[in-house]
């Protein structure tokens with residue numbers, strides 16, 4: 241179903257992509273898509289509170305643990321292209337170095353779709369800055385005249401936004417639901433790999449269940465039990481107007 245798709249997922253920290261898109265990633269991989277995951281930071285400062293309870297803890301060890309957790313989750317989901325970039329989190333900056341690196345990555349991957357953070361997430365400002373970084377890098381990647389070692393400009397592609405952990409306070413309004421019912425068990429297993437954020441599986445099981453119920457009632461399909469919700473940065477361009485049923489876009 242997705243064999244002609246190249247999905248690039250850009251995550252502010254080492255685990256956001258698991259909580260917010262693990263089911264979609266597993267579904268795309270099962271459908272034959274090429275999936276690339278980039279974590280801009282390890283979340284050493286802002287998303288590793290559990291690890292910092294150890295009074296002898298040091299940043300290098302936290303980085304190592306977070307990296308291993310992400311690798312374990314990737315293995316469960318079947319992701320073989322996972323990159324940890326190790327910029328500083330809390331606060332992540334929209335700086336030329338990171339923009340250029342992501343611009344190059346987009347040119348290398350030539351994604352047909354991108355998933356990253358939505359514009360606002362009150363629980364961690366890094367998420368909003370990651371969204372801004374992706375927005376700018378996507379525009380850079382489309383331009384001629386930027387020296388990228390011969391890499392060709394990328395074509396325009398849709399950019400989808402992750403659901404925030406506290407969606408109401410972050411102004412998150414879903415634009416699409418994707419049915420992940422058949423992949424939820426895998427997502428749950430991957431979430432449990434992130435042992436340093438113990439509340440993650442609880443929060444995101446609830447969200448996936450709630451979005452599944454909403455997706456189910458939206459189209460009257462009782463088989464949908466779990467879904468992930470995303471925003472869309474730009475309107476879809478379609479040859480005909482979508483109707484109320486499960487859509488398979490190729």
Ligand SMILES: [Zn+2]
Nearest residue numbers: 252253256364
């Ligand atoms: Zn995060």
